[in-house]
Amino acid sequence: MVDALHNIGFTHVHYAESGVDILKTLGKKISVYADQHPVVSSYCPAVVRLIQLRYPALLPNVNLMRTPAQITALYARVVLQSEGIASEDIGVFYITPCAAKYAQIKTPGSATSGLIQGGLNLDYVFNLMQTYLAQHPNRKSEELARWEKPKITGPAFLWSLTKGESAMMQGRTLSVDEVHNVIEFLELVEDDRHKNLDFLELRACDTGCTGGILTSRNRFLATERIKHHAATLPKELHEVDKARILSFSDQLIHNLKTDRIVAKHSLQLDRDVSMAIRKLEKVKRITEVLPGIDCGLCGCPTCRSLAEDIAKANASIRRCVVLKLTDPHGLNNLAKIWGEVIQKDQKPSTSEV
Numbered sequence: 001m002v003d004a005l006h007n008i009g010f011t012h013v014h015y016a017e018s019g020v021d022i023l024k025t026l027g028k029k030i031s032v033y034a035d036q037h038p039v040v041s042s043y044c045p046a047v048v049r050l051i052q053l054r055y056p057a058l059l060p061n062v063n064l065m066r067t068p069a070q071i072t073a074l075y076a077r078v079v080l081q082s083e084g085i086a087s088e089d090i091g092v093f094y095i096t097p098c099a100a101k102y103a104q105i106k107t108p109g110s111a112t113s114g115l116i117q118g119g120l121n122l123d124y125v126f127n128l129m130q131t132y133l134a135q136h137p138n139r140k141s142e143e144l145a146r147w148e149k150p151k152i153t154g155p156a157f158l159w160s161l162t163k164g165e166s167a168m169m170q171g172r173t174l175s176v177d178e179v180h181n182v183i184e185f186l187e188l189v190e191d192d193r194h195k196n197l198d199f200l201e202l203r204a205c206d207t208g209c210t211g212g213i214l215t216s217r218n219r220f221l222a223t224e225r226i227k228h229h230a231a232t233l234p235k236e237l238h239e240v241d242k243a244r245i246l247s248f249s250d251q252l253i254h255n256l257k258t259d260r261i262v263a264k265h266s267l268q269l270d271r272d273v274s275m276a277i278r279k280l281e282k283v284k285r286i287t288e289v290l291p292g293i294d295c296g297l298c299g300c301p302t303c304r305s306l307a308e309d310i311a312k313a314n315a316s317i318r319r320c321v322v323l324k325l326t327d328p329h330g331l332n333n334l335a336k337i338w339g340e341v342i343q344k345d346q347k348p349s350t351s352e353v
């Protein structure tokens with residue numbers, strides 16, 4: 001796999017979740033940066049966006065520790081810079097099945113800004129790798145040995161699955177997956193209940209990230225494979241790898257916390273009241289053509305919040321992953337219709353996935 005990724009064009013390969021091992025090696029607890037209990041995981045951007053829009057009173061609960069992928073990106077950059085490569089010459093690309101993470105990467109000023117330059121569809125990269133491996137079935141071991149193998153422990157490898165993150169937290173923890181379950185539970189937390197819990201792992205997708213819409217396999221089979229592979233991995237990093245991480249601790253330790261997350265006011269469509277009323281009308285019409293299942297996979301917690309972004313010319317309807325998969329032809333037509341509306345507002349869409 002590493003050989004295939006190098007031949008696609010990557011110069012270095014890291015597991016996104018190896019950031020968990022980096023944090024542990026630095027001696028950092030994973031949930032230290034939150035003002036209120038229970039601490040809510042910031043791993044899933046769809047959940048963070050949901051809290052920003054619908055539950056702003058819970059924003060002080062959101063963990064401000066960077067996510068493992070952000071810490072991995074930070075580490076990869078620091079290592080390359082120590083080898084003399086200028087920051088602006090480094091491009092970090094995240095291969096993921098998560099449309100919400102693409103949206104986060106494309107959002108200026110998000111937690112990934114400056115760390116990750118782009119996201120790549122897992123399904124697309126998987127197909128490229130399969131093609132390469134089929135064309136090169138007999139690679140010699142000396143050819144493969146020139147690539148440095150990415151390092152990760154079994155517990156870190158499980159992080160993106162439901163219960164993967166909470167398993168590494170101390171105290172009383174709870175895992176909730178699938179966006180409707182998450183909404184139901186956040187209502188309870190907002191009603192001041194469950195203060196006795198220490199940590200909440202909330203994921204928009206069923207089974208965690210294996211339920212991401214761009215996962216190339218059945219989510220249950222993918223979950224089983226991840227667990228099976230995790231069981232073959234070490235529980236601790238090798239001392240040599242730990243020493244390497246610790247040699248960069250000064251550069252890493254001061255950059256582990258993200259900025260405070262602020263509320264998003266979904267109803268503030270425009271400062272001008274007549275413009276706001278026109279945009280509200282657009283929101284209604286766009287909401288009618290979206291699937292209405294509130295899956296969160298576009299990076300917006302509900303279909304209506306994507307409609308609001310489209311009406312404000314902050315997003316394209318192409319971000320709806322469900323329409324993209326179920327009705328790509330219809331989606332093209334809708335993009336033309338709402339693209340014309342966006343042009344009338346004289347602001348191009350910038351956030352297509």
Ligand code: SF4
Pocket residue numbers: 043044045046047097098099100101203204205208209210211212213296297
């Ligand atoms: S649970 Fe789904 S939306 Fe959340 S980070 Fe994972 S793939 Fe993305």
Ligand code: SF4
Pocket residue numbers: 290291292293294295296297298299300301302303304306319320321322323
């Ligand atoms: S707009 Fe599409 S991707 Fe976004 S929440 Fe609705 S159905 Fe899901």
